Amino acid sequence: MPIVWEAIGASILPNIGGWAATPFTIKATKSWYKTLNRPPWAPPDWAFGPVWTVLYTAMGFASYLVWRDGGGFTGRGRTALALYIAQLILNWAWAPIFFGLHSIGGGLIDIVLLYGTAGVASIAMFRINRTAGYLMVPYMLWLSLATALNYYIWRNNPSTEEQDFPLEP
Template identity: 35%
Template sequence: MILTFLAFLVASGAAASTGAIFKPGPWYDGLRKPWFTPPDWVFPLAWTTIYLLSAWAATRIAQRPEAGPALAVWAAQIALNTLWTPVFFGAHRMAGGMVVMVLLWCAVVATTLAFWRLDAVAGAMLLPYVVWVCIAAALNWRVWRDNPGAGAR
Protein backbone atom coordinates (compact mmCIF):
# COMPACT_ATOMS: atom_id res chain seq x y z
CA MET A 1 0.00 0.00 0.00
CA ILE A 2 2.87 2.40 0.69
CA LEU A 3 4.23 1.89 -2.83
CA THR A 4 0.80 2.68 -4.26
CA PHE A 5 0.64 5.86 -2.18
CA LEU A 6 4.13 6.84 -3.34
CA ALA A 7 3.12 6.31 -6.99
CA PHE A 8 0.14 8.65 -6.60
CA LEU A 9 2.31 11.09 -4.68
CA VAL A 10 4.88 11.11 -7.50
CA ALA A 11 2.12 11.92 -10.00
CA SER A 12 0.99 14.73 -7.71
CA GLY A 13 4.60 15.88 -7.42
CA ALA A 14 4.79 16.16 -11.20
CA ALA A 15 1.78 18.46 -11.10
CA ALA A 16 3.30 20.44 -8.25
CA SER A 17 6.61 20.80 -10.06
CA THR A 18 5.01 23.03 -12.68
CA GLY A 19 4.59 25.60 -9.90
CA ALA A 20 8.36 25.61 -9.40
CA ILE A 21 9.03 25.80 -13.14
CA PHE A 22 6.39 28.40 -14.04
CA LYS A 23 6.37 30.85 -11.13
CA PRO A 24 3.87 33.72 -11.03
CA GLY A 25 6.66 36.32 -11.21
CA PRO A 26 6.51 39.99 -12.20
CA TRP A 27 3.82 39.50 -14.85
CA TYR A 28 1.34 38.12 -12.32
CA ASP A 29 2.46 40.51 -9.58
CA GLY A 30 1.53 43.42 -11.84
CA LEU A 31 -2.02 42.22 -12.50
CA ARG A 32 -5.12 43.50 -10.72
CA LYS A 33 -6.44 40.81 -8.40
CA PRO A 34 -9.78 40.54 -6.60
CA TRP A 35 -10.25 41.23 -2.92
CA PHE A 36 -10.62 37.52 -2.15
CA THR A 37 -7.13 36.58 -3.39
CA PRO A 38 -5.50 34.51 -0.64
CA PRO A 39 -2.08 35.60 0.66
CA ASP A 40 0.86 34.02 -1.18
CA TRP A 41 1.75 31.68 1.71
CA VAL A 42 -1.68 29.97 1.47
CA PHE A 43 -1.06 28.53 -2.01
CA PRO A 44 1.77 26.08 -1.19
CA LEU A 45 0.05 25.07 2.06
CA ALA A 46 -3.26 24.42 0.27
CA TRP A 47 -1.69 22.52 -2.62
CA THR A 48 0.52 20.38 -0.38
CA THR A 49 -2.52 19.41 1.68
CA ILE A 50 -4.60 18.73 -1.42
CA TYR A 51 -1.91 16.61 -3.08
CA LEU A 52 -1.38 14.52 0.06
CA LEU A 53 -5.11 13.97 0.57
CA SER A 54 -5.65 13.21 -3.12
CA ALA A 55 -2.81 10.67 -3.21
CA TRP A 56 -4.09 8.98 -0.06
CA ALA A 57 -7.67 8.93 -1.38
CA ALA A 58 -6.47 7.39 -4.67
CA THR A 59 -4.51 4.80 -2.67
CA ARG A 60 -7.68 3.83 -0.81
CA ILE A 61 -9.57 3.51 -4.09
CA ALA A 62 -6.77 1.53 -5.77
CA GLN A 63 -7.32 -1.25 -3.22
CA ARG A 64 -10.79 -1.92 -4.61
CA PRO A 65 -11.30 -4.30 -7.55
CA GLU A 66 -13.71 -1.89 -9.28
CA ALA A 67 -11.26 1.04 -9.08
CA GLY A 68 -10.41 1.36 -12.79
CA PRO A 69 -12.89 4.02 -13.95
CA ALA A 70 -12.44 6.15 -10.81
CA LEU A 71 -8.66 6.06 -11.15
CA ALA A 72 -8.93 6.97 -14.84
CA VAL A 73 -10.81 10.13 -13.84
CA TRP A 74 -8.18 10.78 -11.14
CA ALA A 75 -5.49 10.55 -13.84
CA ALA A 76 -7.41 13.04 -16.00
CA GLN A 77 -7.66 15.56 -13.17
CA ILE A 78 -3.97 15.33 -12.31
CA ALA A 79 -3.09 15.83 -15.99
CA LEU A 80 -5.30 18.92 -16.16
CA ASN A 81 -3.88 20.13 -12.86
CA THR A 82 -0.39 19.81 -14.36
CA LEU A 83 -1.46 21.73 -17.48
CA TRP A 84 -3.00 24.82 -15.87
CA THR A 85 0.18 26.38 -14.46
CA PRO A 86 2.20 26.44 -17.71
CA VAL A 87 -0.83 27.76 -19.62
CA PHE A 88 -1.66 30.54 -17.15
CA PHE A 89 1.70 31.48 -15.61
CA GLY A 90 4.04 30.20 -18.32
CA ALA A 91 2.24 31.30 -21.49
CA HIS A 92 0.25 34.14 -19.84
CA ARG A 93 -2.89 32.75 -21.49
CA MET A 94 -5.60 33.74 -19.04
CA ALA A 95 -8.45 32.61 -21.32
CA GLY A 96 -6.67 29.31 -21.98
CA GLY A 97 -6.14 28.95 -18.25
CA MET A 98 -9.87 29.45 -17.73
CA VAL A 99 -10.66 26.68 -20.23
CA VAL A 100 -8.25 24.33 -18.46
CA MET A 101 -9.68 25.39 -15.10
CA VAL A 102 -13.26 24.57 -16.14
CA LEU A 103 -12.14 21.16 -17.38
CA LEU A 104 -10.14 20.66 -14.16
CA TRP A 105 -13.14 21.60 -12.03
CA CYS A 106 -15.29 19.06 -13.92
CA ALA A 107 -12.62 16.37 -13.52
CA VAL A 108 -12.15 17.06 -9.80
CA VAL A 109 -15.90 16.93 -9.15
CA ALA A 110 -16.19 13.74 -11.24
CA THR A 111 -13.28 12.20 -9.33
CA THR A 112 -14.84 13.14 -6.00
CA LEU A 113 -18.17 11.58 -6.98
CA ALA A 114 -16.52 8.43 -8.39
CA PHE A 115 -14.42 8.01 -5.25
CA TRP A 116 -17.40 8.70 -2.98
CA ARG A 117 -19.40 5.91 -4.64
CA LEU A 118 -16.63 3.44 -3.82
CA ASP A 119 -15.40 4.81 -0.49
CA ALA A 120 -17.05 7.75 1.28
CA VAL A 121 -13.86 8.54 3.21
CA ALA A 122 -11.85 8.77 -0.02
CA GLY A 123 -14.53 10.98 -1.55
CA ALA A 124 -14.58 13.24 1.51
CA MET A 125 -10.80 13.57 1.33
CA LEU A 126 -11.24 15.34 -2.03
CA LEU A 127 -13.71 17.96 -0.76
CA PRO A 128 -10.93 20.47 0.08
CA TYR A 129 -9.74 20.06 -3.53
CA VAL A 130 -13.22 20.87 -4.84
CA VAL A 131 -13.36 24.00 -2.66
CA TRP A 132 -9.85 25.10 -3.68
CA VAL A 133 -10.55 24.62 -7.41
CA CYS A 134 -13.69 26.74 -6.99
CA ILE A 135 -11.55 29.49 -5.47
CA ALA A 136 -8.89 29.06 -8.18
CA ALA A 137 -11.54 29.25 -10.92
CA ALA A 138 -13.00 32.43 -9.43
CA LEU A 139 -9.49 33.93 -9.25
CA ASN A 140 -8.67 32.93 -12.82
CA TRP A 141 -11.95 34.43 -14.03
CA ARG A 142 -11.55 37.72 -12.18
CA VAL A 143 -7.89 38.18 -13.11
CA TRP A 144 -8.77 37.54 -16.75
CA ARG A 145 -11.77 39.88 -16.61
CA ASP A 146 -10.00 42.64 -14.68
CA ASN A 147 -6.85 42.68 -16.83
CA PRO A 148 -7.92 42.93 -20.46
CA GLY A 149 -4.99 42.81 -22.82
CA ALA A 150 -2.53 41.68 -20.13
CA GLY A 151 -2.21 38.15 -21.49
CA ALA A 152 0.13 36.87 -24.15
CA ARG A 153 0.12 38.82 -27.37
Protein backbone atom coordinates (compact mmCIF):
# COMPACT_ATOMS: atom_id res chain seq x y z
CA MET A 1 0.00 0.00 0.00
CA PRO A 2 1.57 3.32 -1.05
CA ILE A 3 2.15 6.11 1.43
CA VAL A 4 -0.32 8.92 0.90
CA TRP A 5 1.69 11.98 1.84
CA GLU A 6 -1.37 14.23 1.65
CA ALA A 7 -3.05 12.15 4.37
CA ILE A 8 0.03 12.34 6.57
CA GLY A 9 0.36 16.10 6.07
CA ALA A 10 -3.32 16.73 6.72
CA SER A 11 -3.14 14.62 9.89
CA ILE A 12 -0.11 16.52 11.20
CA LEU A 13 -1.30 20.02 10.25
CA PRO A 14 -3.81 20.58 13.10
CA ASN A 15 -1.18 19.51 15.64
CA ILE A 16 1.09 22.38 14.58
CA GLY A 17 -1.22 24.94 16.19
CA GLY A 18 -1.37 22.82 19.34
CA TRP A 19 2.40 22.63 19.49
CA ALA A 20 2.70 26.39 18.91
CA ALA A 21 0.35 27.06 21.85
CA THR A 22 2.24 24.75 24.22
CA PRO A 23 4.47 27.49 25.73
CA PHE A 24 1.40 29.62 26.62
CA THR A 25 -0.37 26.63 28.08
CA ILE A 26 2.51 25.25 30.14
CA LYS A 27 3.43 28.63 31.62
CA ALA A 28 -0.16 29.48 32.58
CA THR A 29 -1.00 25.96 33.81
CA LYS A 30 1.87 26.08 36.28
CA SER A 31 0.81 29.45 37.70
CA TRP A 32 -2.30 31.47 36.77
CA TYR A 33 -4.57 28.54 35.87
CA LYS A 34 -3.99 26.90 39.26
CA THR A 35 -5.41 30.00 40.99
CA LEU A 36 -8.74 29.76 39.17
CA ASN A 37 -11.90 28.27 40.61
CA ARG A 38 -12.34 25.18 38.41
CA PRO A 39 -15.11 22.55 38.49
CA PRO A 40 -14.55 19.26 40.27
CA TRP A 41 -15.32 17.46 36.98
CA ALA A 42 -12.46 19.16 35.12
CA PRO A 43 -10.11 16.63 33.51
CA PRO A 44 -6.62 16.46 35.01
CA ASP A 45 -4.11 18.81 33.39
CA TRP A 46 -2.00 15.93 32.05
CA ALA A 47 -4.94 14.60 29.98
CA PHE A 48 -5.24 17.60 27.66
CA GLY A 49 -2.06 17.03 25.63
CA PRO A 50 -2.73 13.40 24.69
CA VAL A 51 -6.44 14.02 24.06
CA TRP A 52 -5.78 17.01 21.79
CA THR A 53 -3.10 15.09 19.90
CA VAL A 54 -5.56 12.30 19.08
CA LEU A 55 -8.35 14.73 18.22
CA TYR A 56 -6.15 16.95 16.03
CA THR A 57 -4.84 13.91 14.17
CA ALA A 58 -8.36 12.51 13.62
CA MET A 59 -9.76 15.83 12.41
CA GLY A 60 -6.76 16.27 10.13
CA PHE A 61 -7.34 12.87 8.58
CA ALA A 62 -11.02 13.73 8.22
CA SER A 63 -10.02 16.84 6.27
CA TYR A 64 -7.90 14.67 3.99
CA LEU A 65 -10.87 12.38 3.29
CA VAL A 66 -13.00 15.40 2.39
CA TRP A 67 -10.23 16.84 0.23
CA ARG A 68 -9.80 13.47 -1.54
CA ASP A 69 -13.50 12.66 -2.03
CA GLY A 70 -14.76 16.21 -2.47
CA GLY A 71 -12.36 17.32 -5.17
CA GLY A 72 -10.22 19.57 -2.98
CA PHE A 73 -10.81 23.32 -2.90
CA THR A 74 -12.20 23.43 -6.42
CA GLY A 75 -14.75 20.63 -6.06
CA ARG A 76 -17.78 20.04 -3.93
CA GLY A 77 -15.57 19.78 -0.82
CA ARG A 78 -14.60 23.47 -0.86
CA THR A 79 -17.27 24.62 1.60
CA ALA A 80 -16.53 21.80 4.05
CA LEU A 81 -12.79 22.51 3.79
CA ALA A 82 -13.29 26.26 4.22
CA LEU A 83 -15.38 25.63 7.35
CA TYR A 84 -12.76 23.18 8.58
CA ILE A 85 -10.01 25.80 8.16
CA ALA A 86 -12.14 28.46 9.88
CA GLN A 87 -12.76 26.24 12.90
CA LEU A 88 -9.09 25.25 12.98
CA ILE A 89 -8.04 28.91 13.15
CA LEU A 90 -10.53 29.51 15.98
CA ASN A 91 -9.19 26.39 17.71
CA TRP A 92 -5.60 27.56 17.42
CA ALA A 93 -6.55 31.04 18.70
CA TRP A 94 -8.14 29.75 21.91
CA ALA A 95 -5.00 28.87 23.93
CA PRO A 96 -3.21 32.19 23.26
CA ILE A 97 -6.40 34.07 24.19
CA PHE A 98 -7.24 32.04 27.30
CA PHE A 99 -3.79 31.08 28.59
CA GLY A 100 -1.59 33.72 26.95
CA LEU A 101 -3.78 36.75 27.60
CA HIS A 102 -5.51 35.26 30.67
CA SER A 103 -8.74 36.27 29.00
CA ILE A 104 -11.38 33.85 30.21
CA GLY A 105 -14.21 35.79 28.57
CA GLY A 106 -12.28 36.15 25.33
CA GLY A 107 -11.64 32.42 25.40
CA LEU A 108 -15.34 31.82 25.97
CA ILE A 109 -16.30 33.95 22.97
CA ASP A 110 -13.73 32.13 20.85
CA ILE A 111 -14.79 28.65 21.94
CA VAL A 112 -18.49 29.35 21.37
CA LEU A 113 -17.68 30.52 17.84
CA LEU A 114 -15.41 27.50 17.45
CA TYR A 115 -18.11 25.11 18.63
CA GLY A 116 -20.63 26.42 16.13
CA THR A 117 -18.17 26.50 13.26
CA ALA A 118 -16.84 23.02 14.05
CA GLY A 119 -20.40 21.68 14.24
CA VAL A 120 -21.31 23.08 10.83
CA ALA A 121 -17.96 21.88 9.42
CA SER A 122 -18.62 18.39 10.79
CA ILE A 123 -22.00 18.22 9.08
CA ALA A 124 -20.53 19.49 5.80
CA MET A 125 -17.70 16.96 6.06
CA PHE A 126 -20.17 14.13 6.76
CA ARG A 127 -22.02 14.99 3.55
CA ILE A 128 -18.81 14.47 1.57
CA ASN A 129 -17.45 11.44 3.44
CA ARG A 130 -19.29 9.70 6.29
CA THR A 131 -16.06 8.50 7.92
CA ALA A 132 -14.82 12.09 8.01
CA GLY A 133 -18.01 13.15 9.75
CA TYR A 134 -17.73 10.35 12.28
CA LEU A 135 -14.09 11.27 12.96
CA MET A 136 -15.32 14.72 14.03
CA VAL A 137 -17.73 13.32 16.67
CA PRO A 138 -15.11 12.81 19.43
CA TYR A 139 -13.82 16.32 18.72
CA MET A 140 -17.33 17.76 19.11
CA LEU A 141 -17.79 15.86 22.37
CA TRP A 142 -14.49 17.18 23.72
CA LEU A 143 -15.38 20.70 22.57
CA SER A 144 -18.63 20.35 24.53
CA LEU A 145 -16.62 19.59 27.64
CA ALA A 146 -14.09 22.34 26.92
CA THR A 147 -16.86 24.89 26.34
CA ALA A 148 -18.59 23.93 29.60
CA LEU A 149 -15.25 24.13 31.41
CA ASN A 150 -14.50 27.58 29.96
CA TYR A 151 -17.99 28.78 30.89
CA TYR A 152 -17.69 27.44 34.44
CA ILE A 153 -14.34 29.17 34.90
CA TRP A 154 -15.69 32.44 33.48
CA ARG A 155 -18.80 32.27 35.67
CA ASN A 156 -16.96 31.35 38.88
CA ASN A 157 -14.01 33.73 38.69
CA PRO A 158 -15.71 37.13 38.99
CA SER A 159 -12.56 39.24 39.11
CA THR A 160 -11.59 38.09 35.62
CA GLU A 161 -15.22 38.28 34.50
CA GLU A 162 -15.23 42.02 35.13
CA GLN A 163 -11.97 42.46 33.20
CA ASP A 164 -13.26 40.52 30.21
CA PHE A 165 -16.80 41.87 30.17
CA PRO A 166 -16.95 45.23 31.95
CA LEU A 167 -20.38 46.22 33.18
CA GLU A 168 -19.89 49.81 32.08
CA PRO A 169 -18.27 50.99 28.81
